[in-house]
Amino acid sequence: xxxxxxxxxxxxxxxxxxxxxxxxxxxxxxxxxxxxxxxxxxxxxxxxxxxxxxxxxxxxxxxxxxxxxxxxxxxxxxxxxxxxxxxxxxxxxxxxxxxxxxxxxxxxxxxxxxxxxxxxxxxxxxxxxxxxxxxxxxxxxxxxxxxxxxxxxxxxxxxxxxxxxxxxxxxxxxxxxxxxxxxxxxxxxxxxxxxx
Ligand code: SF4
Numbered sequence: 675x676x677x678x679x680x681x682x683x684x685x686x687x688x689x690x691x692x693x694x695x696x697x698x699x700x701x702x703x704x705x706x707x708x709x710x711x712x713x714x715x716x717x718x719x720x721x722x723x724x725x726x727x728x729x730x731x732x733x734x735x736x737x738x739x740x741x742x743x744x745x746x747x748x749x750x751x752x753x754x755x756x757x758x759x760x761x762x763x764x765x766x767x768x769x770x771x772x773x774x775x776x777x778x779x780x781x782x783x784x785x786x787x788x789x790x791x792x793x794x795x796x797x798x799x800x801x802x803x804x805x806x807x808x809x810x811x812x813x814x815x816x817x818x819x820x821x822x823x824x825x826x827x828x829x830x831x832x833x834x835x836x837x838x839x840x841x842x843x844x845x846x847x848x849x850x851x852x853x854x855x856x857x858x859x860x861x862x863x864x865x866x867x868x869x870x
Contacts, residue, residue, distance in 0.1 A: 675700055680747065680754045686793050686835050687786045691857060693849035696842045698863045707862040734810075734819055735761055738770070746797040751836060757794055762804065769804035771795060772812060779813040783820060787811065789835060792828040799829065 676682055688695035688706075698704050738761040747754035759772040771794035773787075791809035798806050811820045842849055851858070851869040858864055 676754070679752070681752055681836060681839060683755050683790050683793055685839055686789050686832070689835055689839050690786050690789055692852035692861070693838070693842060694851055694863065694867055695861075696839050697846075697848055698866065700839075700843050701846050704863070704866070734812075735770075738763055746794075746801045748797055748800045751796070751800060751833075752840075753793070753797065753836060755794060755797060757798075760798065761810075767804055769798045769802060769806055770808055770810060771798060771806070772810040774812050774814065776814045778816040779818040779820060783811070783822070788822060788828075789831065791822050792824065793832045793835075795824045796829045796832045 675685060685696065685700075688699070695706065699706050741760045741762070742758070744757040744760040745754070746757065757771050758774045761770045761772060763769070771791060773791060773794070791811065795806040795809050798804055806824050809822045809824055811822070812818075813820070851867065855869070858867070858869060861867070
């Protein structure tokens with residue numbers, strides 16, 4: 675949660691990485707330390723944000739209106755985020771979130787990244803009233819653009835995730851550890867968790 679109590683993309687990604695992250699951060703209020711990898715990612719992200727204002731480095735879809743660093747907030751969902759780029763087709767009342775990653779395209783798009791794109795799509799629909807048929811991820815290092823289809827089930831998955839997070843916070847019950855033990859290797863909560 676952010677300082678004003680809104681859920682963010684980070685909470686959604688944490689929930690799908692390991693539900694205990696939600697418990698440690700939002701129930702016990704132990705802040706998640708930033709790993710070096712994340713810090714570098716954020717640095718590059720911020721460079722992208724500054725550059726994008728000047729240079730509009732997203733070259734794809736030249737006919738669509740583009741809003742960079744677009745803030746969206748829904749009180750109803752208790753959720754907010756800032757999109758790297760929102761592309762809008764006003765004639766069709768369609769909109770498309772575009773996320774920028776300073777990495778190569780992975781062999782597989784992980785669920786944690788997909789849920790981010792689904793969540794951005796849900797916010798666009800709820801706040802701006804646009805139809806969101808697709809979301810896009812631009813991988814800078816391999817210069818590839820991935821298109822993700824958005825349907826009702828994707829949006830439902832986001833609402834269920836938000837409900838799941840709320841439940842952990844309200845019940846204050848320690849969730850079971852992630853079934854993927856190798857995720858614990860880099861986890862900042864390992865010392866207090868230890869999967870017990
Ligand atoms: S150590 Fe493993 S089980 Fe515990 S919070 Fe971290 S990822 Fe989850």
